[in-house]
Amino acid sequence: MSPTMKDLLSDEVRDLPTSPIPVDAVIGDGRRRLRRHRATSGTAAFAAVAAVAALAVQGLPSDDGFAGVGEFEQRKVTYATASTIHYGGQEIDVSPHQVWSFVQTDDGFVFTTESGDVYLADGETVEQIGDGNDDGLLAADDTGSYVAWVDSDAEAVVYDTADRAEVTRTAVDGEPTDGVWLDDDAPYAVAVDGDVAYWRTGDGVVAWNLTTQSGEVLVAHPDQFFVHDVADGRIAQLWTPGADLPRHVVVSSDPDAERPLFPMTERTDLSPSGHHLALGDRFDPAGRIYDVARRDDVTPTLPAGYRRVFVTQWIDDDRYVARAQPEGSDQIDLLRCSISAGTCSVAASAVGSAGDVQYPVGQLDPY
Amino acid sequence: MGRDRSEFGDFVTARWPAMLRTAYLLTGDHGHAEDLVQTALAKCFVAWPRLRASAAADAYVRKAVLNTYLSWRRKRSWHELPSDQPPERAGVDSTEGLAQRSVVMDALATLPPKQRAVVVLRFYDDLGVQQVAQHLGCTTGSVKRQTSVALAKLRTVLGEAADLVEEAPSVDGRGRR
Numbered sequence: 073m074s075p076t077m078k079d080l081l082s083d084e085v086r087d088l089p090t091s092p093i094p095v096d097a098v099i100g101d102g103r104r105r106l107r108r109h110r111a112t113s114g115t116a117a118f119a120a121v122a123a124v125a126a127l128a129v130q131g132l133p134s135d136d137g138f139a140g141v142g143e144f145e146q147r148k149v150t151y152a153t154a155s156t157i158h159y160g161g162q163e164i165d166v167s168p169h170q171v172w173s174f175v176q177t178d179d180g181f182v183f184t185t186e187s188g189d190v191y192l193a194d195g196e197t198v199e200q201i202g203d204g205n206d207d208g209l210l211a212a213d214d215t216g217s218y219v220a221w222v223d224s225d226a227e228a229v230v231y232d233t234a235d236r237a238e239v240t241r242t243a244v245d246g247e248p249t250d251g252v253w254l255d256d257d258a259p260y261a262v263a264v265d266g267d268v269a270y271w272r273t274g275d276g277v278v279a280w281n282l283t284t285q286s287g288e289v290l291v292a293h294p295d296q297f298f299v300h301d302v303a304d305g306r307i308a309q310l311w312t313p314g315a316d317l318p319r320h321v322v323v324s325s326d327p328d329a330e331r332p333l334f335p336m337t338e339r340t341d342l343s344p345s346g347h348h349l350a351l352g353d354r355f356d357p358a359g360r361i362y363d364v365a366r367r368d369d370v371t372p373t374l375p376a377g378y379r380r381v382f383v384t385q386w387i388d389d390d391r392y393v394a395r396a397q398p399e400g401s402d403q404i405d406l407l408r409c410s411i412s413a414g415t416c417s418v419a420a421s422a423v424g425s426a427g428d429v430q431y432p433v434g435q436l437d438p439y
Numbered sequence: 440m441g442r443d444r445s446e447f448g449d450f451v452t453a454r455w456p457a458m459l460r461t462a463y464l465l466t467g468d469h470g471h472a473e474d475l476v477q478t479a480l481a482k483c484f485v486a487w488p489r490l491r492a493s494a495a496a497d498a499y500v501r502k503a504v505l506n507t508y509l510s511w512r513r514k515r516s517w518h519e520l521p522s523d524q525p526p527e528r529a530g531v532d533s534t535e536g537l538a539q540r541s542v543v544m545d546a547l548a549t550l551p552p553k554q555r556a557v558v559v560l561r562f563y564d565d566l567g568v569q570q571v572a573q574h575l576g577c578t579t580g581s582v583k584r585q586t587s588v589a590l591a592k593l594r595t596v597l598g599e600a601a602d603l604v605e606e607a608p609s610v611d612g613r614g615r616r
Binding site: 084088091095099101102103105106235236237238239240242 | 444447448451452455456459460463464469473477478480481482483484485487506509510543544553558559562563565572573575576577578580581584
C-alpha cells in the first residue's frame, strides 16, 4: 500500500538535524524590531499602539501587529517627479525607479513603475511588494495602512504597509455573468475605506471586507453605477438614470436612500469623512467643492489666472491640495486650500511640467 | 503587560520544532527554515503582550511564518525557485523511502509559493480549507483551486509515484487514514 502525502511529508521532516533552539537570538531580533517600531511610530505609549493595531486588524493575526501608527500618518502637500517623492519639505529618493503612479499610507508611499512593479518607500528603504500591476492603478484610504490593486493574473491584492504583508489576495473576474460588459474589461481597485476594499469586476463593484475576508457585489450594473470613491461609508458614483437622460454624480451610503445629485465630472473625490465632494472637469477651470449634505457649492476663492484646477489630495476634511496651471504655462503650481477659510494659496510653484508631475491619486497623472 | 522573557522563551522552545518542520517543507532548506522561523518568532515577540493573553499565539506564529515566507519569495531573495521542469527522478520506485522523499521535495519545489503553502498546510499541518484561507488571506474557493492545481502538477511531476497524492484531505482537513 502506498504511503499517503501526509506520511511522506512527515517522513521528510522526521530526521531534520537538531540544533540548539536560538531563544536568545529570537529575543534579540524581537527587541530590535520593537525599537524600530517605537522609533517610527513616534509614540511611547505601547498600550495605545497595541490597541490601534488590534482595531486595524481585528480577527486577523497580523505579521507584526503595529498597524496604523506609521511615520507618514500626517498628510502634507505631496507630489512626485521622476525618482523623487516630495512630502512637505522632505524628498524621498526612490531611484533607480521612476514613479509611474503612487498613493500614501501612514507608513510611506506605495508606487508603481512603468513595468507594473509595485514598491513601498518608507523614507529609508524601497521594497518591492508586488508586480503585474500593468495599469498602474492603486487605491488607498485617506488614512491607514492598506493599499489595493489588481495584478495581471486577475488577482486583487490588499497589502498592509504597517504589517509589511498582504492581507488579501483573491481572484477577480473581468468576465461579466449578466452580459453587461465594462467599458474597460480589466478589473481594478476602486477604493479602500476603513477595512473594506472595493474593486470593479465583470460582475460589478465588489466590496471586500478585510476582517471577514469575504466580498459582496455592491453594484451589480457597473455600466449604470460607476463607483468613483468611497469615504467613511459614503459612496460617490456616476449614475446613468437612462439612455437619454443626463448622467450625475450621486453620493450615498445606502443604495436605496435618496441620493443627492451633483453634476457629472471627470474626477470625483470625497473628503475623508465624506462630508465634502471635490469635482473636477477640464471644461470647468476652477474645479468645484460641494457640501454633500446641503449640496452647496463651497469652493474657496482661487488666486487669479489659473486653469485646470483639480483636487489631488485631502489633508483633512476641511483642507485639500489642488494642482493648477497658470494661464499660458505648462508648469504646475500646487495650491493649499481651506474650505472654512474660503481661500487658497500657492504651496509650491512650478514643480514641473504637466505630465511630468504625479499626484497621490493612484494612477498616472489623470489631469 | 510586558514581555516576560522566560514566558516568551518557553513559547519559543515549545513551538520551534514544529514551526521548523513546517518551514522546512515550505523552503526545502534547513538554513532557510531556521531563518524563517526565527524571523517569524521575532515578530511574535513584538506582539507578545497581546498574544500571550489569547489563544491566538499559535495561529499568529504560523501566519507569521507564512507571511514571511511569501514575502521573501516575492522579493525573489530565495535560492530555491519554482521550476516548470520535472525532477529527473520522477520515475523512482515509490517503495524506496529515502529516494521517495527526495522526489516529493523536488516536486514541491516546482510549485509556486502559495500552492506549496496550501499543500503543506492542508496535507502536513492538517488544516481545513477555511483555516488555510484565513492563514493565507484568501477565499476558500481560492484554496480549493490552488489545492487542485497543485495536486495536478504534483501528479504530473511525480510520474509513477503519482498515487502518493491521490489522498486529498476532506473539507475538515483530515485525510482518509
